[in-house]
Amino acid sequence: MIGTIRKHQKWLWLVIVTLTIISFVLYFSPYSRRAPELGSEPELGSIAGKRITREQFHHALKEVQLRYFFTHGEWPARDRATEQLGYNEERETYNRLVLLHQVRQLGINVSSEAAARVAREVLQAYKRGAAPSFAAFEREVLHPAGITREDFQRFLQNELAIQQLANLAGVPGALITPDEARAIYRHENEELTAALVVFPATNYLDRVEVKPEQLAQYYSNNAARYEIPERVQVRYLRWDLTNFLAEADQELASLTNAAALVRFGLIPDAPQATARFTNLEVVVEALYQQRGTNYYSDAASPQEAKNRIRQELRRAAGLRAARKKAIEFANVLFDIEPVRADNLNRLAAESNLTVRVTAPFDRYNPPAGLDVGQAFITAAFELTEEDPLKGPIVAEDGVYVIALHKKLPPEIPALETVREQVLSDLKYQQALALAQRQGAEFHRTLTNGIAQGKSFSTICREAGVKLLFTQPFSRRTRALAGVEDFVPLALLKDAAFKLAPGQISEFIPTPTGGFIVHVQNRLPVDEKRMEAELPQFIALLRRSAQEEAFNAWLRAQAEKTLRNTPLAWRTRRAESNDSHAR
Known part of the structure; x- marks a missing residue:
């Protein structure tokens, strides 16, 4: 399902983005990285003197998860990768x-x-222009994440209310005059040409010699960089997709009308629109027309695009079909008492199935040899001695049932096991230092030569x-061919x-070496082009300024509103501890 969600992510977000989803960062430190467990009775604090109830917090939590889904195309996971996204x-x-409190305070209502x-x-x-039933969306997207129909409807109503709130609070940002916009346009679109002298570290690798004692000392000082993260091994049964393709072909060949495709979930539940379908080829053609010719923009021809739909x-x-078999097995497996990882091996042997064991893998890389995604990895790391079984898990290459093997x-x-990597890192570090010394020396040569009247x-x-x-290139340039292999574009600009x-x-050091830039020409802005683009540019400026004004207003509101919540309590405790430590 995650693959399907990611495929539709852009289209879903294009709808939701019209609601102006606002993000802002509070001044409170995020010491806790997860929401309070709803099964407990936590102290959730209060907003404007009114206690935050568990129901209010639970509803807000579900809306936050929906917002993450529409932003990233997958549901949030409690792992480092998700935290790195902020x-x-x-x-x-x-x-x-806080947002919902402000909506209520201003009496904003959405029908x-x-x-x-x-x-x-x-x-x-989500269905690329088709008309699916909400039941299908609920079954495929919401229910697997524990989101109800009511959660989804409440989320959309509240997002529309937040849109109105943003429009009200961001009014000062709309006050940008055409003359101000022209000045900003010229600043962002003025172009220049330049010549660069670059000093990439890779050019100096052959000058580096590393002695054994240097290598040992470097590893001793940097051993933490080479730490192997927590890993897990799982036993697994896979119902391999390739073993079910013949069955799939038979099923598809037997489809004689749209009702069958609807029953199998291959097209949206819209019989009135698809009753004319009489065979699979007509269905493929209809899906091709529904999705549009740009859906497979890299396809060489319409026929290739239709072949992809068939696949x-x-x-x-x-x-x-594979999942159906896996469910039959899992239903028996999960009924065996007591619950143990070895139950997988025992039932597999009775069913004449072969259990395999993965190589060790971490939270950020799938096990070698398996075409599985984050759902498999997440499930594997959730396994414990008390809860050692998971599945069925649908992956690219089949459907899995897994059991804990080893954590x-x-x-x-030991240094010997990572010697080549450590040696490569040390050589690069020394080459980088050498490149940057050469760059600094050449800058002195340049300044001396220019003082003597020589040209660059x-x-x-x-x-x-x-x-x-x-x-x-201009300040708005996003890519610069032939340059970014050596120089970060932002640093160059x-x-x-x-x-x-x-x-x-000056000589400007970079993570890969360094550079010196010589500006040759500054090019004037095309006035006709500016005037033609100005209306759209003003609209973008005003929208951006509105968001900034709204965020500034909201940060001030949040700082006052959340003073009596765990976020603020932890911050005050941390500040007090720091004060005592000093």
Whole structure:
């Protein structure tokens, strides 16, 4: 299902993004990385003197999870990868409560009809323009994540209310005049050309020699960098997709009308629109027309796109057949008492099935040799001695039932086992230092030569240094061919736009070496183009300024509103502890 969600992610978000989802960061430290467990009776604090109830917190939490789904195309996981995206479930839930409090304070109401309209747009986007029933969306998307129909409807109503709140609070940001917009346009679109001297560390690797004692000392100082993270091994049974494709072919060949496809979940539940379908080829054609010719933009021809649709239907039917077999096995497995990982081996032997064991794998990489995704990895790391069985888990190559085999704690490997990697890292570090020394020395050569009246190009030619010339670029440029392999574009723009034509920058170190930039020309903005693009540019500026104004207003509200919540309590405790420590 995750693969399906990701495929539709962009289309879903294009609908939801019209609601102006606002994000902001509070001044409170996120010491807790997860929301309070709803099965307990936590102290959730209060907002504006009113106690936050478990129901209110639970509802806000579900809305936060839905918002994450529409942003990222998958449900949030409590792991490091999710945290690296800036997602903190407790903080986001309290943020949501602040938004909803402000909505109530201002008396903003959204009709159920408006929410229903957006729900229809979401469903149509999810099925690429088709008209699926809400029941299918509920079954495929919401229920697996523990989200109810009521959660979804409440989420949409509240998002529309937040849109109105953002429009009200962001009014000051709309006050941008055309003259102000022209000045900003010129600033962002002025172009320049430049010549670069680059000093990549890779050019100096062959000059580096590492002695054994240097290697040992480097590893001793940096051993934590080579720590092998927590890993797990699982036993698994796989109902391989390839073993069910023949059955899938038979099933698809037997389909003679739309009702059959609807029953098998291969097309939306819309009999009135599909009653004319009489065979699979007509269904493929209809799906192709529903999705549009741009759905498979990389397909060489319409026929290739239709072949992909056939393969999708075939895979879906095959995985469904495999899952059916896996469920039959799992129903028996999970009824065996007492619950043990060895039950998988015993029942598999009785069923004439072969259990295999994965190689060790961590939370961020799937086990070698298996075409599985995050759902498999998450399930594997949730296994414990008390809860050692999971499944069925649908993956790219089949359907799995898994059992805990072994958990491996983090460990620091012996130097000999990672010698090549450590040696490579040390050599690169020394090459980087050498490249940056060379860059600094050449900058002194440049400044001395220019003081003597020599040109930039003459000094470079005499030193045997190659120049890298750029295409014209502006502050809005997002990519610069031939340059970004050596220089981060943001660093180049920051350095170059501080210079007048003919000036050179300091030597600027980078993680891969360093560079010096010489600005050749500044190019005037095309006035006709500016005037043509100005209306759209003003609209973008005003929208961005509105969001900034809204976020500034909301941060101030949140700082006051959340003073009596666990977020603020922990911050005050931490500040008090720091004060005592000093």
